[in-house]
Amino acid sequence: MQIAPPDYDRIFGALADATRRDIVRRAVDGQEGISELAAHYPMSFAAVQKHVAILTDAGLVTKQRQGRRKVVRTNREGLRVARRLLDRYQEQWTARVDRMSALLAEDPHEEPPT
Amino acid sequence: MQIAPPDYDRIFGALADATRRDIVRRAVDGQEGISELAAHYPMSFAAVQKHVAILTDAGLVTKQRQGRRKVVRTNREGLRVARRLLDRYQEQWTARVDRMSALLAEDPHEEPPT
DNA sequence: CCCCCCTACAACCATATGGTTGTAGATATG
DNA sequence: CATATCTACAACCATATGGTTGTAGGGGGG
Numbered sequence: 001m002q003i004a005p006p007d008y009d010r011i012f013g014a015l016a017d018a019t020r021r022d023i024v025r026r027a028v029d030g031q032e033g034i035s036e037l038a039a040h041y042p043m044s045f046a047a048v049q050k051h052v053a054i055l056t057d058a059g060l061v062t063k064q065r066q067g068r069r070k071v072v073r074t075n076r077e078g079l080r081v082a083r084r085l086l087d088r089y090q091e092q093w094t095a096r097v098d099r100m101s102a103l104l105a106e107d108p109h110e111e112p113p114t
Numbered sequence: 115m116q117i118a119p120p121d122y123d124r125i126f127g128a129l130a131d132a133t134r135r136d137i138v139r140r141a142v143d144g145q146e147g148i149s150e151l152a153a154h155y156p157m158s159f160a161a162v163q164k165h166v167a168i169l170t171d172a173g174l175v176t177k178q179r180q181g182r183r184k185v186v187r188t189n190r191e192g193l194r195v196a197r198r199l200l201d202r203y204q205e206q207w208t209a210r211v212d213r214m215s216a217l218l219a220e221d222p223h224e225e226p227p228t
Numbered sequence: 229c230c231c232c233c234c235t236a237c238a239a240c241c242a243t244a245t246g247g248t249t250g251t252a253g254a255t256a257t258g
Numbered sequence: 259c260a261t262a263t264c265t266a267c268a269a270c271c272a273t274a275t276g277g278t279t280g281t282a283g284g285g286g287g288g
Contacts, residue, residue: 008129008130008132008135009130009131009132011130012126012127012129012130013126013127013130013275015122015126015130016122016123016125016126016127016129016130017123017275017276018122018123019276021122021199024203025203025206028203028206028207028210029210030210033234033235034234034235035233035234035235043276043277043278044277044278044279045234045235046236046237046277046278046279046280047276047277047278049235049236049237050275050276050277051276053236054275067234067285067286068233068234068235068284068285068286069233069234069235070234070235074203074207076204076207079200079203079204079207080204082200083197083200083201083204085135086193086196086197086200087197089138089139089142089188089193090190090193090194090197092139092142093142093188093190093193096142096143096144127245131245131246133246147264147265148264148265149263149264149265157246157247157248158247158248158249159264159265160247160248160249160250160266160267161246161247161248163265163266163267164245164246164247165246167266168245181255181256181264182254182255182256182263182264182265183263183264183265184264184265
């Protein structure tokens with residue numbers, strides 16, 4: 001069995017909302033339940049609950065039972081997956097610049113091979 | 115005058131679509147115009163044009179006139195902005211783990227301050 | 229046991245999103 | 259100039275998204 005490939009649509013989609021990014025930030029400390037989180041935002045408990053569900057689906061946070069609450073914690077691996085994709089794009093960008101530099105450094109009298 | 119703060123909604127929203135991520139990847143090489151890009155995807159030219167517009171608004175690519183084409187290039191700074199936010203979350207996560215380690219390392223006979 | 233608090237989930241609504249087609253403006257080329 | 263190609267943009271449609279309210283389940287505390 002293969003490990004599932006990261007679902008970048010879900011990951012970046014989850015991060016594309018200010019409320020959800022703020023939940024990720026707060027959940028780094030891993031102390032608050034959903035209703036405690038909800039108190040920070042001008043929206044209903046159910047709305048925050050949905051945001052947490054979206055973050056959970058994306059693998060960016062986890063919920064853990066604690067008494068009658070469910071404590072929300074950010075998932076370090078989820079963040080890392082997103083970061084690595086951006087890293088790869090930047091690496092390709094750098095490689096491209098290096099190729100261009102190499103081209104510019106070539107003897108200008110030489111013709112590039114077809 | 116202040117420089118505009120990054121619009122993370124737009125940036126992550128732009129990255130939350132597989133076609134747009136693929137455009138970012140291809141545009142790293144900065145060679146193709148919109149119609150050339152469009153040939154890679156099973157959708158209309160206009161649809162690809164919209165995707166490019168979304169990426170441009172997000173600051174992830176730039177369009178540059180070249181003859182009658184407009185060459186699409188990825189914008190390195192846009193990628194960097196997204197990455198840095200994820201970096202900060204991870205830093206906070208690490209700081210939290212350090213704090214927890216510090217707590218666990220305390221003399222277990224001492225009571226934490228209320 | 230009863231009650232309260234936290235969570236889960238369904239139904240609904242308005243607006244955003246991702247696609248389409250069609251029309252019009254620029255720019256090379258015959 | 260005439261024409262073909264690339265780009266821009268508007269109008270439209272189906273579905274996804276972000277919010278609401280209402281109802282029901284599950285665990286502590288009196």
